[in-house]
Amino acid sequence: MTLAAAEYARGAALLESLEVREWALPTECPPWDVRSMATHLLGYMRACASVREQLRQVRVARAHGGAIADAMSDLQVRELSALSPEEITAEMRALLPRAVAGRRRVPAPLRHLVRIASDLPVAGTRERWSLGYVVDVIGTRDCWMHRIDICRATGRAMELTADHDGVLVANVAADWAQRHERPVRLTLTGPAGGDFAFGDGGPAVSYDAVEFCRALSGRGGDEVPFGKEVPF
Template identity: 50%
Template sequence: MTTIPAVSATRGPALDHDTAMRLAATEYGRYLAQLRSLSPEEWAAPTDCPAWDVRQMAAHNLGMAVMAASAPEMVRQNVKAQLRQRKHGGLLIDCLTGLQVEERAGMSPDEIVARYAEAGPRAARGRRSRPAWLRRAPMPDRQVVGGVAERWTWGFLFDTILTRDTWMHRMDTARATGRAPELTAGHDGALVADVVAEWAERHGSPCTLTLTGPAGGRWEFGAGGAELELDAVEFCRVVSRRAPATELLDTEVPF
């Protein structure tokens, strides 16, 4: 049996709640617009998540939005995911996302789009309404990031991860279909900057990072370190373990 090391600190969101919820609402809208633009052939395109094509990825995103919108639905999905984990093993998050895809296996692209149009705004409202005391509370299960088990607050899930997850899958879909994603400094640049800050905090080494493209920017962390330059979306692909990485870029950031 492999023992996974753990850290004692609990990770919370870096962005303030109002900013995080503004980004969440915008991201749900952008992903919906992307889904509405897809051709029938593009729904079957393979993605950087090997088990999923574009339709299955959308089914996961729909399931996650439905979960985020409703506390009872969050409990239901997590209980079923835990049962799957006990039966089949693996990580709980993989059991949860697999459940979301499986439960929507019979949905057509049109059905997924229609339901996402309802679920996205409900998810944004549900996440915004989570009380501060809950957002500060730690989640019961540790999450494995970079081979280390760490504790998150519910706020890190609600304010950070659920938006990063949708954003990254929008980038996955753009890559799978060969379409350029909508990117702006005010929205995507803010999300990428939050990822960069967490990445730098996780590796703790001096460096200068230059990210190109509409979501990019330049950051200096300490002095005398490595100088890195790459596209902003590609940076997120690398630190999310979607692309090969070396040295500081091998520091994983959760999405």
């Protein structure tokens, strides 16, 4: 949750720095522009901050049909489309502590027992994730990847540090290695990078840390060994 709080704060700061024209720029998640991505992030924070709001979003999304994560994201963007950039960023700042606290309060039995079906972004592979994995890992990783999306859409330099982004990247690398289950020595470059060894021996590969994560999420043209995508 320390990572979650820091990521929410960095995302809010990035959005606060944007000029009005930049909110309409397209992102790498069509049909979303920067504004749509921001409303998705705010809608997720609302769900984290309030159990009642989370249950409402789940109920409406299920009625819509399709993958629950996609349906909830679409709902968030539609419902918050009338908010101004100033209203979006102000509410993000106000919700930050409550959104983190709400995620922290999810009871341990629910974290382990509740399973959520979801499709991976590249190959459409169906997986069932524990609620704990969604709350503790995917919730922060999704916000982080969308901060990358917004930086790329607007041409802004992304704030990257080893004690925050480096931890998130290391988690992504471990997730990837667990899925392909083959030995590999991985070097990720840049402020969020590091050196990783999974198993004994295996090929040595090197990527920019951010581009490695983008490739695993289905963004960009780079290919990674073993062709395994990772949920974001």
